Amino acid sequence: MALRRRPSKPRALGVATSSALISVVYSAVPTLAQAQAAAARADEGQVQQVEITAQRRPEKLRDVPIAATAISERELEARGIANVADLAAIAPNVQVSQTPGNSTAAQISIRGSVTTNPALFWEPTVGMYVDGVYVGKMQGSVFDLVDLERVEVLRGPQGTLYGRNTLAGAINLVTRKPSGEFGGSATLEAGNYSAAMGKVSLDLPKLGPLSAAVGLRTEKRDGWVKTTPGSSVGELNDRDTRGGRVALNLDLGRNLQVDYRYDESRADQNSRFSQVVRSTVQGDFGFPGIVVSKGRQTTASIDGPSFETLDLKGHSLAVEWKLGEAGTLKYTWAKRDMAWRDALDLDGSPVLFAHTQRLSDYGQRSHELQFVGGVGAVSYVAGLFTFKDDGFTDNPQRFFGGAVAFDSRYGFTTKADSAFGQADLKLGPALTLTAGVRHTRERKSVDRFLAAGPAVLIPAGTAASTRFSSTTPLASVGYKLGADHSVYLRYSEGFKSGGFNGEAQSVIETTTPFRPEKVKAIELGSKSALAGGRATLNVAVFRNKITDLQQAVFTADGSAASNIRNVGKATTQGLEVEFGARPTADLRLQASYGYLDAKFDELIELGVNVAGNRAVVHAPRHTLNLMGEWTFARTALGTWRALADYAYTGAHYLYPYQLTVTDPTSQAAANTRIAGAGFINLRLSLGGISLGTAATGEAALWVRNAGDKKHVNNMIDFGPGFGNLTQAYYADPRTFGISFSARW
Template sequence: MVASRTAFKLSLSGAALAAALATSPAMAQDGQQTAQTQTGLGTIVVTAQRREENVQEIPIAISAFNQAELENRGVSDALDLAQYVPNLVGLNNTGLGSANSYFLRGIGNTETIATFDPPIGTYVDDVYISRQNANNLSLFDVERVEVLRGPQGTLFGRNTTGGAISIVLAEPGDEYAGYAEVGYGSYDSWLGRASVDIPIADTFALKVSGFVERDDGYVQNVTTGQRNNDSNAWGARLGWRGELSDTVRWTGSFMHIESDGENQLNFDCNPANPTDCDGRFSTTGLIEGARLTNGPLIGLLTGEKQFFGMANRTENNMITSNLEIGDRDLLVNVITGYIDLRQRFALDFADGRGLPSISSPVPPVQGYAAGGFTIANDGAHEQFTQEVKLTGNLADGLIDFVAGVYYFREWNTTDFGDIFTLGIAPGGFPLLLADRVLINNAEAWAGYVQADFNVTDALTLTAGVRYTDEEKDITFIDNRSSIGNGLCIGPNQFGPSQCLINSNLIASNGAQIPTEQSVDVWTPRFAISYQVNPDFMLFASATRGFKSGGWNARGTSPGTLLPFDPEFAWSYEAGFRSEWFDRRLRLNVTGYILDVSGLQTPSALINPNTGAIDFITRNFADYENVGLEIEINAQPVPGFNIFAAIGYQDDEYNIPSNAPALDAFGVQSVGAQQASCLAQLASGLTAGGRDPDGPGPAPSDQATACANGIVTADGSIAEPVRTPDWTVSFGASYEAVLGNSGITLTPSVNAVYRSDQEVGTSNVNIFDAGFTSPGGVDYQGNLAGNGNFVIGSFSEAHWIVNSSLTLRGEDDNWALTLECNNCFDEEYIQSSLANYSYLNRPRTWMVRGRITF
């Protein structure tokens, strides 16, 4: 299978390469010179191997962007960046505007609860950010961003089976300088940004910077009359750089960022008036607000979260420090990081009504005051990392090495509750599904070493390995005073079996659910590179990565709080890096085979008995992805830059044939579940139905093994999520000097394409043709593809176009920019949850003015 798909892809590589060359693309380039004064592409210096190197000389699949390139492409935050990296899909998490989920070569995770770790690691100045709750960072004060594709299990901190996004912040300059910027745009949005470098002495300088942004929100709530999905944030940074001696250097920063941004479920036509399709609409009755003195959650929940209105507020404090001692022959870096994150949200994941099913494909608008399915969350997350890294060379440059030790410690406390509103009374009846505190901690030690053996001037062999020893633990505390006739709150917490407490963590088969996990693992890397000439390098590599296990902590009953195992990945890559025509064209090509065992896959489905959302995460299957990535950057003449990034991938789940029918906790294997689904369908049962009148038993004709996990409604294995066959981006900019004034005008345009993809684990899509099941139950819709698509997880192929026009002063001391994102207001489904579809952001525009001094 691998060989045939690999041969198929390689047969396409020639056509793809020819198409890429025809569009003459570009990548990031450093330096502050204008395009009119620069001839050829600049050198890209990166730290992908934890030391400074020319990107064209390292055997790693990497995309790199400096601040000038980020501005040229209209990238203002980390999520925007995903458009320009081959085989990378980025999206706001369902509900959470502050949280980014990345899927790189098919590896990703949409879960933010603290028992899950993201497989695409985010790093700021070499400090790992373990939580993706607030990782949509503003990129206004950075030197560059590096996106490392594929596992980075040797040199980077933790849990990078898919890749890493490394953000390098700008250091203070040697002279007093800075800028100020203001902007105004769509949805009454405005922003302010400023930064200033302050030399304190010849050997010490500070950088003070900050930003603020506000908008009214692009969603009209027709129930409450409020605007939803606003994005309000501010942040400040103090950076420092000290040249303490010829061999001692200290850099670091303190950042404080506060954000209030939702990604509340919304629709392109008003659900209360389907003929009104001018804008975006929501119908939830959950009132937006930071803290409500009265509201529908008060008394239902405990603690501070009962006073939350609909919002997603994060407060993030981050300290980074890098003490550098030595010289090029032996350099020691002491890298310290501390993060204190607080997140408070209340979000309605059902738009104030029921959830779609074939019984009711379009649930009627209810505007329930407590929301249709609401989660309220009060989380505190604290993290400390310490790393000591050595870089240098031996034997007169024969060996270049990187080695170090790494320590990670994390403390998490999450107080959260789930409410599902039943349609059994006027205004609905809010049912408390769970209210608990989750306390979980993680601690990890690691040691690593990687060496480049420079066999000849052209041939380099690379070998490295990392050893990781990690431990995790969890504790549950049930906030409910009682369930039935038993107490849940007490000094010993020995309540009835339904209480969410550690003593009740027993699976359906009677197995005790562990509250501790540990893993120790070796993750090696091997590579070979050959410098054919100064402008052309061939490389091949094999790298192993791993991501630690966790718990399905969103379960609402003790037996569902199941553990899942670590996932492991091997990535095999081969490609070349090249420059042509006196550095006017840069072409980089990588082919890969990614082989993952025990892929961690979160899934959410509608409980057939309650109608609420059940969450489950298991190591459902193994996974394989084979692909090709092409990046080109060109500057045919000074001032004219064009770029393109093309990715192709072909992936599938692999179901272990020898897996037992039930695992150690009584959960069916995917193979056994698929067999059950097919047998249920063959007996005349129906997938995806439920009683439209609310709670109660599932319809007698329901095929419960289907449309669940990674088994689809028809009994086939689902397509992996967020892995479009093609990811394409290309664009151009031209810097034109206006006469003899020295003023320049720079138009820039780029287009981003993603082919068809599924975004829901079970690939559930509801169509509007009704039918009567063999059991005699009438349904309004179907999952078989009959009729018109109503709602679900299928995301059609789409193009997104972004553009800008910048007028810049002669000495680059002022600039005026008009820009638009998603200029043609293209709509597509970027995520789904319990059959509801989450749309991308609509068109936005902004005018910005900037003064540099």
């Protein structure tokens, strides 16, 4: 595999897309002949029961012996959830942060397991799926999907049915299927910072055996950080994204269905402000000009390039063949391609001290064959899966006024094959036994080039390859104590793939692989329906034992990279509670709480076990979500609703640094500790508005981060070896606006 460079800017969707979207929104609604009801809503007498596909077949959430959270289409809209980044604290022991400087890459932590580095050679700890298709990397993982039907958050290892890189869990993004009937919806939204969003979804009438649906979404917002005259860009923390979707269904009779999906997401915006909150650069190196400021700043002066662009395209084709009583055979082919670029002025100041860029290209291909069925008391799913990917990153860096410049490049490939199976055996109406296993084989390769000015540190052609394999079993027992109460005990294993350090500083580091990280987990859970279906209560306790722990500690040596080793073991354990209630037809309540105790059992550095003096990262002890929705008036004009949504994430550390400073030349965990914080979002809506005989509408006022919490979401600490340069990345300030949507 040859190292290569590719163009650094993706194509834009263009003015035509936005114009077409707005045209549909304004012209289509009033002239439609067939009106449908308002947006689907939960049964006003009971808590809504969402179906999920956690076990590769549709099942009610309360019947699945897994700690899972499902969020329906109506709730996604009401709570303003547009992508994975909006899921922070919405489920117990789930924590989501945008990576430093970016808004299209996410750090997702479930039960204390996380991958923090967005570089392409790293594998995620949480698997993300779009309509059953695996999304391979953290870069580009934050994208808006049109027509989301539901989001499923599966906590705990999912290594049997989902496979590699689901050590912590999986997130399923499920889009709506074409209905075959003419209809649709459109939304326009405007807010402060000149924010504007428009989206439209259209179902077309069935044409013979073919049903089709299309959707478009566009969003723009000014940056809430303005820059001074002479800066390299006019603003930071802005938003400019576009997306589209096509869904086709070919109905070839009741036994054969063919589904095609295409989704596209693009972003072209500036980076997030790298606000320096700590620095000894001038005293250590005699380099002046670094601007240090405490508290959230809305004005900046920068001189370095600042941009973030994303061009993401995904295709999938699924063929489902029902074989009568024997079961259903399903084949899925998929490909996803991404061009992702960013540039950061890491010193956040009008001096050339630390500038970096990442110019990445990534592609993946997969095939999956599933057979789902049942015979008598046995239900089963079995399958084969193959996955290939390749990527390349060009990572130029400049430091100390340009006196030190690095040409850093790496490429990689992956080939993974697996076979899996799982079966449920019902021993009577109350008892169900489940067993499953998956075996995966992988081959990985890397090639690397690194130069510092004219000096070549790692010559072109430096390459290596390795092979891994892993077997991940599952066993569980489920027992129904009654029609509305069940308990389960579940043992499962999972793994995060190993690989090579694409940012290594030497030939030896480049060619030395790190092994897969593995987990063995046990979970005890209970799921109940209470008060005749007016309330639900789900509780789970768990204990995870992690081995071959992959750790990367930022060293600030050379071209700002990390060393990666399998350094030890960790234990995470905790409690999760989810509660939902409909005390009356007009009041809906939800609450979830997660408690997490995470610690290192062994962490070897330079031959010494330092587990007792290292911070476990992205593992807040407490997460809490409270949501209430009140229908307080039904009038001739429409139905009035008020919603309040509160999410709290406890304090946590960002890097596995020393808790007690014993080595003053190394970073201290306290310098990048994120304080606990709660955010509240509010929404007031008037729904069911009659738009003649053609459609119904909804108008809403909303505010996010209503308390204007000045909260640091993420940080980078370069450490004493690099002048203690520490940047903070703040959460968005209070945003508010109005939206109007129509359905027909």
